[in-house]
Amino acid sequence: MGFGVARSSGRDGRPVYRQIAERIRDDIASGRLAEGDQLPTIRALAQELRVNRDTVALAYEELAAAGLVEATVGRGSFVRSRGAAAPAPAWEAPLAPAVLQVLDLERARPRYGFAEDAVPLHSLLPDPALYPVAGFRRALARVMADQGAELLRYGVPQGHPGLREELAARLRAAGVEVEADELALTQGASEGIQLALRLFGATGDAVAVEEPTYHHVLTALTALGLRPVPIPLGEEGADLSALERALARPDVKLFYTMPTFHNPMGTSTSLAHRRALLELAARARKPVIEDAYEMDLRYTGKPLPSLAALDRTGGVSQLLSFSKSLFPGLRVGAILARGRARDGVIALKQTTDLGGAFVLQAALAEFLRRGDYDRHLARVRRVLLGRRDALLEALAREMPQGTHWTTPEGGLQLWVELPGGIDTAELLPEAGRAGVLFAPGFQFRHDGRVSSGMRLSIALADEAAIRRGVAALAKVVRERLARGGRSSREQSVNV
Amino acid sequence: MGFGVARSSGRDGRPVYRQIAERIRDDIASGRLAEGDQLPTIRALAQELRVNRDTVALAYEELAAAGLVEATVGRGSFVRSRGAAAPAPAWEAPLAPAVLQVLDLERARPRYGFAEDAVPLHSLLPDPALYPVAGFRRALARVMADQGAELLRYGVPQGHPGLREELAARLRAAGVEVEADELALTQGASEGIQLALRLFGATGDAVAVEEPTYHHVLTALTALGLRPVPIPLGEEGADLSALERALARPDVKLFYTMPTFHNPMGTSTSLAHRRALLELAARARKPVIEDAYEMDLRYTGKPLPSLAALDRTGGVSQLLSFSKSLFPGLRVGAILARGRARDGVIALKQTTDLGGAFVLQAALAEFLRRGDYDRHLARVRRVLLGRRDALLEALAREMPQGTHWTTPEGGLQLWVELPGGIDTAELLPEAGRAGVLFAPGFQFRHDGRVSSGMRLSIALADEAAIRRGVAALAKVVRERLARGGRSSREQSVNV
Numbered sequence: 001m002g003f004g005v006a007r008s009s010g011r012d013g014r015p016v017y018r019q020i021a022e023r024i025r026d027d028i029a030s031g032r033l034a035e036g037d038q039l040p041t042i043r044a045l046a047q048e049l050r051v052n053r054d055t056v057a058l059a060y061e062e063l064a065a066a067g068l069v070e071a072t073v074g075r076g077s078f079v080r081s082r083g084a085a086a087p088a089p090a091w092e093a094p095l096a097p098a099v100l101q102v103l104d105l106e107r108a109r110p111r112y113g114f115a116e117d118a119v120p121l122h123s124l125l126p127d128p129a130l131y132p133v134a135g136f137r138r139a140l141a142r143v144m145a146d147q148g149a150e151l152l153r154y155g156v157p158q159g160h161p162g163l164r165e166e167l168a169a170r171l172r173a174a175g176v177e178v179e180a181d182e183l184a185l186t187q188g189a190s191e192g193i194q195l196a197l198r199l200f201g202a203t204g205d206a207v208a209v210e211e212p213t214y215h216h217v218l219t220a221l222t223a224l225g226l227r228p229v230p231i232p233l234g235e236e237g238a239d240l241s242a243l244e245r246a247l248a249r250p251d252v253k254l255f256y257t258m259p260t261f262h263n264p265m266g267t268s269t270s271l272a273h274r275r276a277l278l279e280l281a282a283r284a285r286k287p288v289i290e291d292a293y294e295m296d297l298r299y300t301g302k303p304l305p306s307l308a309a310l311d312r313t314g315g316v317s318q319l320l321s322f323s324k325s326l327f328p329g330l331r332v333g334a335i336l337a338r339g340r341a342r343d344g345v346i347a348l349k350q351t352t353d354l355g356g357a358f359v360l361q362a363a364l365a366e367f368l369r370r371g372d373y374d375r376h377l378a379r380v381r382r383v384l385l386g387r388r389d390a391l392l393e394a395l396a397r398e399m400p401q402g403t404h405w406t407t408p409e410g411g412l413q414l415w416v417e418l419p420g421g422i423d424t425a426e427l428l429p430e431a432g433r434a435g436v437l438f439a440p441g442f443q444f445r446h447d448g449r450v451s452s453g454m455r456l457s458i459a460l461a462d463e464a465a466i467r468r469g470v471a472a473l474a475k476v477v478r479e480r481l482a483r484g485g486r487s488s489r490e491q492s493v494n495v
Numbered sequence: 496m497g498f499g500v501a502r503s504s505g506r507d508g509r510p511v512y513r514q515i516a517e518r519i520r521d522d523i524a525s526g527r528l529a530e531g532d533q534l535p536t537i538r539a540l541a542q543e544l545r546v547n548r549d550t551v552a553l554a555y556e557e558l559a560a561a562g563l564v565e566a567t568v569g570r571g572s573f574v575r576s577r578g579a580a581a582p583a584p585a586w587e588a589p590l591a592p593a594v595l596q597v598l599d600l601e602r603a604r605p606r607y608g609f610a611e612d613a614v615p616l617h618s619l620l621p622d623p624a625l626y627p628v629a630g631f632r633r634a635l636a637r638v639m640a641d642q643g644a645e646l647l648r649y650g651v652p653q654g655h656p657g658l659r660e661e662l663a664a665r666l667r668a669a670g671v672e673v674e675a676d677e678l679a680l681t682q683g684a685s686e687g688i689q690l691a692l693r694l695f696g697a698t699g700d701a702v703a704v705e706e707p708t709y710h711h712v713l714t715a716l717t718a719l720g721l722r723p724v725p726i727p728l729g730e731e732g733a734d735l736s737a738l739e740r741a742l743a744r745p746d747v748k749l750f751y752t753m754p755t756f757h758n759p760m761g762t763s764t765s766l767a768h769r770r771a772l773l774e775l776a777a778r779a780r781k782p783v784i785e786d787a788y789e790m791d792l793r794y795t796g797k798p799l800p801s802l803a804a805l806d807r808t809g810g811v812s813q814l815l816s817f818s819k820s821l822f823p824g825l826r827v828g829a830i831l832a833r834g835r836a837r838d839g840v841i842a843l844k845q846t847t848d849l850g851g852a853f854v855l856q857a858a859l860a861e862f863l864r865r866g867d868y869d870r871h872l873a874r875v876r877r878v879l880l881g882r883r884d885a886l887l888e889a890l891a892r893e894m895p896q897g898t899h900w901t902t903p904e905g906g907l908q909l910w911v912e913l914p915g916g917i918d919t920a921e922l923l924p925e926a927g928r929a930g931v932l933f934a935p936g937f938q939f940r941h942d943g944r945v946s947s948g949m950r951l952s953i954a955l956a957d958e959a960a961i962r963r964g965v966a967a968l969a970k971v972v973r974e975r976l977a978r979g980g981r982s983s984r985e986q987s988v989n990v
Contacts, residue, residue, distance in 0.1 A: 090777070090807065090808040090809060090810075091777070091780050091808060091809075091810065092809065092834050092835050092836070093695055093748075093749070093780060093781060093782040093810065093836070094695075095694060095695065095835060095836070095839045096693060096694060096695055096696055096697045096700075096748075097697060098693075098697060099693065099694055099839045099842065099843060100839075102839075102842045102843065102846055103838060103839065103842050106842050106845070125648060125649055128644040128645070128647070128648055129644075131643075131644045131647050133639075133643040133644050133647065136647070137636075137639045137640070137643070140635065140639065141632075141636060144628075144632045144635065145632070148626075148628040148632070149623040149624075149626045149628050149822075150623070151824055152623070152626050152628065152631070152822040152823070152824035152825070153620060153623055153822065153823060153824055154620060154818075154823045154824065155824065186848075187682070187847075187848035187849075187851070188848055188849060190847070190848050190849045191847060191848040194846070194847050194848065198591060198593075198594065198718070199590060199591060199594055200588055200589075200590065200591055201591055202591045202592060202593060202698065202720065203697065203698035203699075203720060204698075205591075216846070216849070219845070219846045220846045220847075222846075223693070223842075223843060223846040223847075225697065225698060253588075253591075254588070282585070282586070285586050285588060286588060287588040312585065313585040313586060314585065314586075314587065315585075315586065315588065323649075327644075327647040327648065328647070328648060328649045328849075329646055329647035329648055329649065329650065329852060329853055329854060330647070330852055330854070331848060331849075331850070331851060331852045339587050340587050340590060341587070341588070341590070343598060344590045344594045344595075344597075344598065347594065347597045347598050347601050347718075348594060348597065348718060350601070350714070351597055351689070351711070351714045351715045351717075351718040352682075352685070352686060352689050352715075352718075352847075353681075353682035353683055353685050353686040353689065353826060354682075354683060354685045354711070354823075354826075355826070356682070356826060357824060357825055357826045357852065357855055358824055359824060359825070359855065360852055360854065360855065
């Protein structure tokens, strides 16, 4: 094969695996590689290019995800047949600019598929071993038997009234003054984010977000033609003077925040910080979107009132989710919105998809009503506390000096900052090969710049696996430090 | 109460019921009407304002839908308590301009709730009496038993592979060359519309649509800051010279069309029209969105290849749905997209909600695989043919001379054009009181201007009900013609 690959240089450079993938992509497009052609083995290409085998594996994984190559166990990777049937596009209409940006963001996201046996400390997928499948099956069967055809009609855009009542009651128990009528059901909190962004922001507007923040928010706002305005996140939460300056800008239309069990940080803000934040937002008359996606997962410490509970202005819209506390497959979340914002959310939901599936919403309401969810939470909180302690102990025992981490009181993740300027995106392939995966920090930054931080998750790995994973992580970090720390992304070489 | 209501004048005027509703809304906002206050009875207010009781009922319905008033059976209507608990918004952040426009469009939509016992010829909700509930319950129970926790994880944005395979096989049987990989599952065709619009259009761009067209498309594009460019729809389909001119405009990014069983017209275009349309779009290099939402509901006549089946350029994205042919409650549809458009759709779906619920997608795949869907279709097609014939016969027998209608070969709806310049929006309250509801034509026009057309549906009414409904319709139309036809929306009066 033989072609030049430039190691990426600085923050704008593309990772080496992307360069390899793009070169192969070009070869397929130009016909130099035809349908059914075999690609070099990972080992051979790695040798030829003098790069890690993981780097080549990542490139092949990206091409497979794009449907361009196909791996056959024991035979190797082949340029994929798109089916003789599929017409080759004679021309392609240009996609909207925001869509192209999103495709770029998606392509730059870390890939994990190359190390399937590694300890999955990267993933926020709640552990399927803990899913209360039998209880949910019963709930689903009951509502189908009782309501059948009623649940198969169009629902209403706002969502199933029974589930909204259950959620409102739970929120009131958590100190939020709310009626079922002020809730709209969404496809997970992720659609809540989407609707909240569209509610207040139009193309060209800006949105204040914590830095680091949930990467999905960055993609969602890019897709809507919105710009992120990063607010530095300290130990105490978002820097309030920076936030005040941002909200004073006319182009900044809202603030998206995760005060409880922040993703990726795992931290929660104090009561004083919450009050100050609300006062500041009310002064600026800018709405606050409070993502409370892990609210039900506190396993230690004293519960704090949410922003929605403290708010007296109606300026807080709160996002709820069952994806982390129960399981994500139902795609059921909710948004609490007041006044005109409520009307706007419902209208937007109507224009998006006419409303979600009543079947699943009704089944979830039944599951809540019977107490199954609370029983599940009690169990999950116990498990998570054990896993968090195992993780904290392992980090203290294994990690080299100069490593720092946060100590969450709930939720699924914490943040680790490595010493020596290690680029965690660069470290990932090595770590995966050594038996552990983590979520590298660059993706949580609005500009994707190099980060020496990583998110570790206790969602999917049990205590023993967590210990194994941290031991493997500590080993590759020490090796990297021994080699001098700073990553090859700082240099530029030709191979 | 006593206040002036101006009858709306010309195309920009608001309907009388909206004026009444807005006046009451203002009174609530200003405190002239307080929580718990009783509104005048419908009869009393109608007398006071010298308007139809239906007009007042519509106003009250709109207020109830907005959560402002509450009707209590036998007691009357009251200003609703928002719950002492709910904080009154101290200030409200401005909603995005597109959201305000959507709220206006939603408010202007016809209301039907005032005449619950009328024959529902307005609704495209498929008849719940025909839902194969038992078969679907079995499919749902089977996939939950077999796959359980697997279905409750995050799915993938593209949707359940099993269902995509089933759909691809069905499409290939209908002459569309397609792989499962070129399909993405959506929340009904409605979300397919949303994704297709976002795929090619950015705020400020324009979209060519037939006039009349599906009203949801008009709302969806408004919500995205897009502008409709109406292409007149004749007997033969969209006017191709108008389409050619529109597609030549750089700001027009795509064409949305329903060549088969058009909503609201019920018509289908010829093979020659389809070929000419495709050639024209390919010349202009503009993508075509083919909404095939009722494709499975042909009950007579020869099936025609869809645009997606005829296309050789990859420029057609086709939308599929089960909402009309099975039941809408699953919120499962699909979009067929080629090349970069496919990648863009999946990325957009990911940014919107990370993907739909695998549980329902897997159950639907099982339902298809077992042949339950095909058995259901055979039954539904028989029923619909009977209903269509009953409707055509009743129209021919009952309607006054000068009435015209279309003759569909499938789907749920046909179009009726009344003589004498009758405004069908104005006629609706009278018709509802006489025992029949229809979908007035104005809402299918991009500017909502007065229409003497209406959509009649065979979805929800059986043959006997259809006959009763048409008899009632003919009666109010004859009465209106006897009074001179043209509606009061042409005048302006003070009451």
